[in-house]
Amino acid sequence: MVPRQQVVRISRTRRELLRFLQGIAYLSPVLVLFGVFIFYPLVRSIILSTFKTDLLGRPYDFVGIAQYRQIFNQGFGRSLIITLEYALITVVPEIILSLMLAVMASWSLRGIGLFRLLFSSPIGIAVASSSVMFKMLYSPNAGVFNYLLRLVGGSGINWLTNPKWALMSVAIVTLWRQLGYDTLHLLSGIQSIPAEIHESARLDGAGPWAMFWKITLPMLSPVLMFITITSTIAALQSFGPINILTEGGPAGATRVVVYSLFREAFFNYNFGLASAQAIVLFLIVLVLTLLQFRRFERSVFYQ
Amino acid sequence: MMSTWTMKRRLNTALRYVLLTVAAVVVVFPIYYAVATSLFTAPETLLYPPKFFTTRPYWESYREALRRAPVFLFIRNSFLVSVGVTFGQLATSSLAAYAFTFLRFRGRDALFFIILSTMMIPWEVTLVPNYMLINKLGWVDTFQGLIVPFLADAFGIFLLRQWFLTIPHDLKDAASIDGCSDIGFFGRVVIPLARPALGTLAVRRFLTVYNQYLWPLLITNSNARRTVQIGLAMLQWDESVAWNSTMAGVVMAFIPTTIVLMLGYRQLVQGLTAGAIKG
Secondary structure, three states: OOOHHHHHHHHHHHHHHHHHHHHHHHHHHHHHHHHHHHHHHHHHHHHHHOEEEOOOOOEEEEOOOHHHHHHHHOOHHHHHHHHHHHHHHHHHHHHHHHHHHHHHHOOOOOOHHHHHHHHOHHHHOOHHHHHHHHHHHOOOOOOHHHHHHHHOOOOOOOOOOOHHHHHHHHHHHHHHHHHHHHHHHHHHHHHOOOHHHHHHHHHOOOOHHHHHHHHHHHHHHHHHHHHHHHHHHHHHOOOHHHHHHOOOOOOOOOOOHHHHHHHHHHOOOOHHHHHHHHHHHHHHHHHHHHHHHHHHHHHHHOO | OOOHHHHHHHHHHHHHHHHHHHHHHHHHHHHHHHHHHHOOOOHHHHOOOOOOOOOOOOOHHHHHHHHHOOHHHHHHHHHHHHHHHHHHHHHHHHHHHHHHHHOOOOOHHHHHHHHHHHHHOOHHHHHHHHHHHHHHHOOOOOHHHHHHHHOOOHHHHHHHHHHHOOOOHHHHHHHHHOOOOHHHHHHHHHHHHOHHHHHHHHHHHHHHHHHOOHHHHHHOOOOOOOOHHHHHHHHHHOOOOOHHHHHHHHHHHHHHHHHHHHHOHHHHHHHHHHHOOOO
């Protein structure tokens, strides 16, 4: 006869195995999909970036970091700088404007719901649609933006064809579209600040201006941090407006990273070089996301 | 007579409405102008100074847009892809979130960490290998090529898990005493309770997928599968199409998302609150 203790132990490991299998069963769709469409392609990107590839993208010759060197020799550094500049000129005004909109949207007035909906309306317009809409507004002769500029005494700008303005023009489209999301985020942040805090500050004689700087803004810092990082990551991934409005031009002035790797892969068929660019983008986003995760770790894992 | 206090209050309120209106006009202007232009005649779109409204809407521009490109077919394609991805993600994410909340097994936390870590991988990084894979599978220009790569998403799992955590575990114990299996508890208790979170996820996903541009640009090459965002760019690149018809296409394309946004506004706001975890 088997000793009783052993029976218990066997059945416990069996039960644990069954539980494990049950857990995996629930996770299997996600694990398979992530394996096939995220982890495998990521590994494949790393491989492609260190190999010479043929026109069909098959790797044939290990070259180490040679392709990384090559992309930087071919001006990828400029693409990186343009991308960072693009992120900066998109995200900074975006945060300031959406903060203003969110504060206004938090006023308790009759009909405020309508204004909230209007402020968030850009969410309903896709990137490609917004780009087409702005292309019309940017048109150099009969475009509305140049009309308004001339109205206030300025002269018209070649928004999309002047290297000095093109990046800004493309950034404005991204900025406008992101305003909706950011405003909603900040609004819900403002609304989650306990009313008593404002009330007691008011009793202490604080004006609205002081309350904004001393209470609202500090209390919003986690949300501000969140949208700063997510908008920066979104800006680093921008593609649609550039492809539709400038195609990386004029003279490469808007050739951001994703556009650059798109051209490298699907026009030059240099899959190795494109992958090297992709991995550099990955490393930048990785650092930004880790910054974000550090803040969130506690609430994610110890709730 | 009104006291100065009431006067000041009223003035303050009036000022706030003025500010709100100015801000709303600036934000909404591009949308308004697209709608207005879609109702101009072709010569009217080229006038200087530009027109800002018309008293005689010219609906022919919509007919012209539909003649130039099968806009309804493109919208249908976008709609099918968005709905497919949305429902697929609701299914995969809720199953995974259930495992991470209600099941205990070895390696669970490690798996959760691995799944969350995919949020750090920008989708563009895997673009080239994914394109090759879809090519090899023969899924270029198919709905599965547009849908399947996006059927799982870490954010959705995370969002639903946060919501599932608020469901008391006692419910599960009570259910299992009554002989309710896990899959029964999942289907009959957790999913109905999580309806608000599922709604949030659905609205977000629908809007995100409808918005996609780079992936459908790469893998569709026939009108039968082309999504509307790609179709619009075609309309726009065609020099012979005037702005009024292009804008008619834009307006038709954003009608579905605007409806989803208006109907799902509450869900969207709830989800944003859950997404922006307070540190």
